[in-house]
Amino acid sequence: MTDVYTPADLPAKIQHYIDGEFTDSADGDTFEVLNPVTNETYVRAAAGKKADIERAVAAARRAFTEGPWPRMLPRERSRVLHRIADIVESRDARLAELESFDSGLPITQALGQARRAAENFRFFADLIVAQADDAFKVPGKQLNYVNRKPIGVAGLITPWNTPFMLESWKLGPALATGNTVVLKPAEFTPLSASLWAGIFEEAGLPKGVFNLVNGLGEDAGDALVKHPDVPLISFTGESSTGQLIFGNSAPFLKGLSMELGGKSPAIVFEDADLDLAIDACIFGVFSLNGERCTAGSRILVQRSVYDEFVERYAAQAKRVKVGMPHDPATEVGALVHPEHYDKVMSYVELGKSEGRLVAGGGRPDEFPEGNFVQPTVFADVPSDARIFQEEIFGPVVAITPFDTEAEALELANNTKYGLAAYVWTNDLKRGHNFAQSVEAGMVWLNSNNVRDLRTPFGGVKASGLGHEGGYRSIDFYTDQQSVHITL
Ligand code: NAD
Secondary structure: OOOOOOOOOHHHHOEEEEEEEEEOOOOOOEEEEEEEOEEEEEEEEEOOOHHHHHHHHHHHHHHHOOOOOOOOOOHHHHHHHHHHHHHHHOOOHHHHHHHHHHOOOOOOHHHHHHHHHHHHHHHHHHHHOOOOEEEEEEEOOOOEEEEEEOOOOOEEOOOOOOHHHHHHHHHHHHOOOOOEEEEEOOOOOOOHHHHHHHHHHHHHOOOOOOEEEOHHHHHHHHHHHHOOOOOOEEEEOOOHHHHHHHHHHHHHHEEOOOOOOOOOOEEOOOOOOHHHHHHHHHHHHHHHOOOOOOOOEEEEEEEEHHHHHHHHHHHHHHHOEOOOOOOOOOEEOOOOOOOHHHHHHHHHHHHHHOHHHHHHHHOOOOOOOOOOOOOOOEOOOOOHHHHHHHHOOOEEEEEEEEEOOOHHHHHHHHHOOEEEEEEOOOHHHHHHHHHHHHOOOOOEEOOOOOOOOOOOOOEEOOOOOOOOOHHHEEEEEEEEEEEEOOO
């Protein structure tokens, strides 16, 4: 294969980071990390087990009970978080280079995600100093106020899509509120997570506040979920893994935040601006390689504009540039891992019997190796098709016609998921009413997937439990104790 790119100065191995030290697993075990362009092993990472989680939780617990971090003023913690944001920003190109190499994401999109990670830290650094808690006075009788307290050791379990950014989404609020953490990043993409340790040390985060244990979900992740000294688990990943973690946390009555899978609809009404809708629906499912929880992976189109939409959409999908992840011209890179590639390809094959293939449908000829998939579009997909119902998490989209608004709503709500929905119409009233009725945690009306960090983020149905974003994240990572005083 031509043009295989390898960043300079890759680490010789990826280790855990516990109590301020890089360390191997207690049993010395490691796992392979693959380059998604060649599927060759480029590094081995420490495979954490129960013993490593125990060491990490003990360090985090010590930092919580004895260390300065939970006792610092919000203003002091905020300064450290701003320094973290500064460092991430100043290294955005290197972070993007490593993330793109490890995950197969197009480099320009990985750069956007690195900047977003810095922004997450900056946002929670500001929010924690602006935090105001309730106080209620009953004149002459009682004063009531709220003591907000960090909870303890937060267990953070993250997926492999946009790994560094998604880790920042949990690390920012968990640390801003004074907790200490154990992060278990996804085993497909451990490279960028290993950079946090150096960034945090440089920013002055006290020892033991941040701990990182790599490893498989069923080993390291499971041990973290089942550790009695970890009262909180913030998890992002597949709905089925979320169900398992929910069950495993039950005996401990842990606090849970679950950001899970999706099969989000984009609904295009006949009065929509088709140029805008087509562009957005292309971006919605093909950006980030389609490995995006909020991907608009089902497009529902009103019958009167259906044929035109399908024809124009398919033509545009064929123009989406598949390429090497490090190439700035690339719009779809390599899928993260051969196991995931096989899963996506099995849906591409299935789709050929469930719908009408109008674009893509296989591996691009120019990439005989690696996890490359053509942007693939199926039209006329019935709602009971598996490619309509199941999360594919790749550059594959199903298009289905509808006649009436009621039918569009029924189709939109007809999956177990409820993460996002995108509505395209120039009828304002219809847009707002549809948003009200659609079963989705987040709705974008005539809009691409862009959001203000103050808004709630989360899904309904099988897409999640609880909301983070803005002060909701602060609420998740803190206890609010009410104090009542007789006057
Ligand atoms: P996954 O569920 O396979 O893994 C996620 C993490 O959980 C990994 O770190 C994994 O090691 C760990 N894990 C696996 N089994 C575990 C267990 N038994 N106990 C504890 N931890 C365990 O998900 P994935 O394939 O890495 O990520 C893709 C999924 O994530 C998709 O479904 C996607 O929609 C979802 N996602 C959701 C959001 C959101 O905000 N809603 C965002 C990004 C990704």
